[in-house]
Amino acid sequence: MTDTKITVPVDESAEPAVVPLRAALKAPIMLGIVTMLVALLVGFKARPGKTTFRLGTDSDFFDLPEITVPSTATVATVVVLLAAITAASAFVVSRGRRTPLWLVAVFAVVAMTGFLAWAAAGKTVPVIGLLAGSIALAVPLVFGALGGVLGERAGVVNIAIDGQLLFGAFAAAMFGTIAGSPWGGLAAAMLAGALVALVLGFFAITYFVDQVIVGVVLNVLVIGLTSFLFGQVLAEHPQELNAPDHFERIAIPVLGQIPVVGPVLFRQTILVYLMYAAVAVVAWALYRTRWGLRVRAVGEHPKAADTVGIKVNRTRYTTLLIAGLIAGAGGATYTLVSVPQFGEEMTDGAGYIALAAVIFGRWDPVRATLAALLFGFATNLSGVLSVIGSPVPSQFMLMLPYVVTIIAVAGLVGHSRAPAADGVPYRKG
């Protein structure tokens, strides 16, 4: 029996009145560095010319004009704005408070505008394509992050998200082809994700094996398994086994015709709409239902849950399986949308980015989704810029999503608290 330490907070309020300076300083320092980087762009590599931002598509209710701005002047203005925001952040911190998140968001949008104005000087930035593509690319990340959030909220660390995505992609390609319908593929992908979850649960919940190790092993196992099956079976019969029908884009009437919002959010495939639904349902279920309350209790204080008659390990299993279904659906995105065929290791470590989104999103489904969207944007940005011909070397652009991950997690998350029993197996008694 161990003694529980009880810390009586010195302040009356739950939050300490004074935010520790070192932690709070991270935000203004990070903003300052970004401001300087953007300033260096104009200082040393100014690119003359005009940049055009295209905001409209053909089928909107009304057309938004293209916006054309002089590149260098725009970047200079942006630098001034960024410096002002950085100063505001430093001021707030000097008064002993944290930099508000909306200020960081405004900063990010302004900085991105400046960067685009510079990078695309003399060219046209397809804003709609950039944003819509970001959402499409974020779909597996969002599904993966939702699965991760659910698992960790129930107390099971799921490193195997990548394995679930990859196995889902594989199953979707193969069974989608066999069934002759992408829906069959989606169902198979979800089951594949759940299968990985089941193995994870078997070791992590029933046999108390270290969850991080099991997760990593599962990822490697799935890579090996899918590569083997791909090489031995799929590659031999590409037409019979690796050519699924894919989901078509569906434009939602009315909503799809709103300028900017419509083409970005409502002219997507059914998987994207399912993603919207999944985010809403998971957030609602986790916070507003009996099931969610129990899941959170099991992840925070399993023994307390046990003493009120909640079956801890059964709850963990069911939650993990549901999380697996969701993550598996994310895997289907790889093989049932644009390029409907499976390729070896095609997830490219997206599961790990999803895991970062879980932490960046502080174990909250909506915040994790926003984080995943941010990573999707970074990925798509590198693609779009290389298409329109950017002055940034393509290798650097490929690093972008990961750089964003590191900056986001290290610089902006601040102190976040994982569920208390995250990663701790529950033994009775």
Place this chain on the structure above:
Amino acid sequence: MTLELRGITKRFGPLVANDRISLTVNEGEILALLGENGAGKSTLMNVLYGLYQADEGEILLDGEPLKMAGPGDAMAAGIGMVHQHFMLVPVFTVAENVMLGNESTGFAGTLDLDAARQRVREISQRFGFDVDPDALVETLPVGVQQRVEIIKALSRDARVLVFDEPTAVLTPQETDELMEIMRQLRESGAAIVFISHKLREVRAIADRITVIRRGAVVGEASPTATNAELAALMVGRPVELTVHKEPAQPGPDAFVVEDLRVLDDTGHVHLDGIGFSIARGEVLGVAGVQGNGQTELTEAIMGLQRHVRGSIRLGDHELAGRTVRKVLDAGVGFIPEDRQVDGLVGEFTIAENLMLNRSHGKPFVSAGTVRRGFLEDFAQRKLDEYDVRASGIQARASQLSGGNQQKVVVARELSRDLSLLVAAQPTRGVDVGSIEFIHKQIVATRDSGVPVLLVSTELDEIVALSDRIMVLYRGQVVGIVPADTPRETLGLMMAGERPEGSAA
């Protein structure tokens, strides 16, 4: 309504934790279950609550045998438990904690939080609790958290209530309030089982007392029995409950702390500018409810805290900001509050544990090699001197009972020349016989002219051993008072009230 346990036996491997225990509790009655730590009280209650399955025996409610597969069955039968370590989710609100596992729901399993809030208010009102249903549990004081536990049990219409060591974390005043609540519950017809090892409380509240020793019922006692009678029954032999010590002969101040501030990594202030001094040959007791800065105080002295400001002077040495090694070399002995975490290496032998604080040189190590022969002689001598019951000096520390483990720690710390002894919770979870022994050692250390800082959450221990008492509350010194200060005053001080005319 009557709850009866009949012949309950529970084994863990070769260990018999409960040996054919039978007891009965009726409605409108408080039954105290008295026993030392490790006597099997908690195991028994976990069986009663369905957390463990009994190997033999049965549980009857009004003569009907109960089938207990888990806590759910116990609750359904009307058995509620207030756990020693609260079974509350810290990041949930009071209402969420109360409804957990027993949720009223609306459409599609939606939580009906309003119903839960209403239930909390209703029960709070009935017993005069002041509990906000929307407060986060982690922000509530310990005493209030315990009320949430009680509300939780009552909201499930529990008619048998089990209180497992409920006073361990409470101030004396909170303890009195809890007793009042238990009496109220008794009046309302509940059957109450009160588990404790504190004689005073058991005598104050119980209608009947059942004493357990080594897993078996050893007798019944009436609340009119004396402390000595109860203790003898509990331990199995006559015990000296009072510590015999001569009046202190304090010398000059040897250990002086001034304006000590300790912060943690997140900037929380745990000690807020405290100061005190201890003379040679004096015991300064630090009283206070757990979590008011005691741990940080001892760790700051030992060099185990990272953000320490102010001065800690031992003789001519400044200890603040020094490494643990330097502090030990200055002659500080340290009995940590959790022997299993900080005091011993469980997988090491007794002999190895006895040299832990002197592993860097003489006398145990020469030329980088442990002097086996010397160590074994030393260990054998200490084993005898401190009466450690073990199979031998090569026994692993983790195999010893709590009392014997603690004796090993005490032996190690007292077997070198000390200029200061810091003893944190020296007798927590230790059997009465060992408590007696450890207390004698602490007094002997004092009498040899060493200043002693004694930290304990057991007020009885503080009062028995200290020459002066310092009370900590929320990281500040409420006052430093003589050892003969009345318990009521000390209790108020532990709740933060400054006594009249005390020197802070």
